[in-house]
Amino acid sequence: MxxxxxxxxxxxxxxxxxxxxxxxxxxxxxxxxxxxxxxxxxxxxxxxxxxxxxxxxxxxxxxxxxxxxxxxxxxxxxxxxxxxxxxxxxxxxxxxxxxxxxxxxxxxxxxxxxxxxxxxxxxxxxxxxxxxxxxxDKDAKKDHKLALASTKEIRFVHTEEIIRCESSNAYTQFYLTDGKNIMVSKPIFEYEELLASYDFIRCHQSHLVNKKFIKSLVKEDSGYLLLNDNTRIPISRGKKENLLKALHTVKK
CATH class of the missing domain: 3.40.50.2300 (Response regulator)
Known part of the structure; x- marks a missing residue:
């Protein structure tokens, strides 16, 4: 009891x-x-x-x-x-x-x-x-850790260690700076809300990206984000305007 x-x-x-x-x-x-x-x-x-x-x-x-x-x-x-x-x-x-x-x-x-x-x-x-x-430490955002509950463990990850998140139906895959991936049984929209104030950008229905790891916005091939590790992340038409604002670029 x-x-x-x-x-x-x-x-x-x-x-x-x-x-x-x-x-x-x-x-x-x-x-x-x-x-x-x-x-x-x-x-x-x-x-x-x-x-x-x-x-x-x-x-x-x-x-x-x-x-x-x-x-x-x-x-x-x-x-x-x-x-x-x-x-x-x-x-x-x-x-x-x-x-x-x-x-x-x-x-x-x-x-x-x-x-x-x-x-x-x-x-x-x-x-x-x-x-x-x-x-x-409400304002010390760089020290904040996100609890990621996988089937094997609950791992506490600094937000600055997260490169990007990718949706897989009702699951979300986290890609980390140490090269490891963590699959969590929660949809990506929940993390969009939690990570919005930590400079994460939702650029596509299936992708949430940490702004600090974006190398460039490439306009060819319908447009995509090129990350520091040369990963290409697609940009959906409906999220392009907000993405441009978040990146402080001028739409042409």
Missing amino acids: IRAVIIDDEKNNIENIVQLLQKHELPVTIVGSATDADDGVATIAATNPDLLFLDIQMPEKNGFDVLKALPHHQFEVIFVTAFDQYGIQAVKFSAIDYLLKPINPDELKVSIHKVEAKLNRKKENLQLENLMELIR
């Missing part, structure tokens, strides 16, 4: 999670709850849970403040939130589960099963540590 703590500033949200867990007979026992960050930190210290249901947006101190106040993160986290743009992006960057309010029972079940699997493997929660680095 998974021992869990719930931290949410609204009591009805805590009760809702408890009811959903009981109704769907999920293997979770609630060992404590709190309605503010300080009480939440104390509750975690007192109960040593396996899992934390954590609201991001709370008055005075938010969910990330709770995590910052803890010396160790020897538990899994499922964020439960309405919407917080940077918060959600940071969570996605670290491949950590989150649930949007109101909670979908099916999504809750999936999240709990993932937690079960992680606890059974008894691995250090590197995803949560990566999230905390993102929150602490």
Whole structure:
């Protein structure tokens, strides 16, 4: 049985999670709850849970403040939130589960099963540590790492190590500066959103490119991007205008 703590500033949200867990007979026992960050930190210290249901947006101190106040993160986290743009992006960057309010029972079940699997493997929660680095160093983008979950491992890659991404149906292949490739079971549009502020450009339905690795834009053969390693990346007609703007070129 998974021992869990719930931290949410609204009591009805805590009760809702408890009811959903009981109704769907999920293997979770609630060992404590709190309605503010300080009480939440104390509750975690007192109960040593396996899992934390954590609201991001709370008055005075938010969910990330709770995590910052803890010396160790020897538990899994499922964020439960309405919407917080940077918060959600940071969570996605670290491949950590989150649930949007109101909670979908099916999504809750999936999240709990993932937690079960992680606890059974008894691995250090590197995803949560990566999230905390993102929150602490929000503006130090060159140091940010993206969590890439393949079938064998979760690899944490600096964004500057990613040359390009290529779509393969519902999968995305990452090409790295060390010559290795990583296949991730998420569609490329999710990474387009996550990497947009890191100078990645979507030049084609199937391609997302790190701007720093572009050598030139070649106009012949319908146009393509030539990368530093001489890889040719096609340019789709619908994305050409935005591409030119991103490259600070003048359309002729």
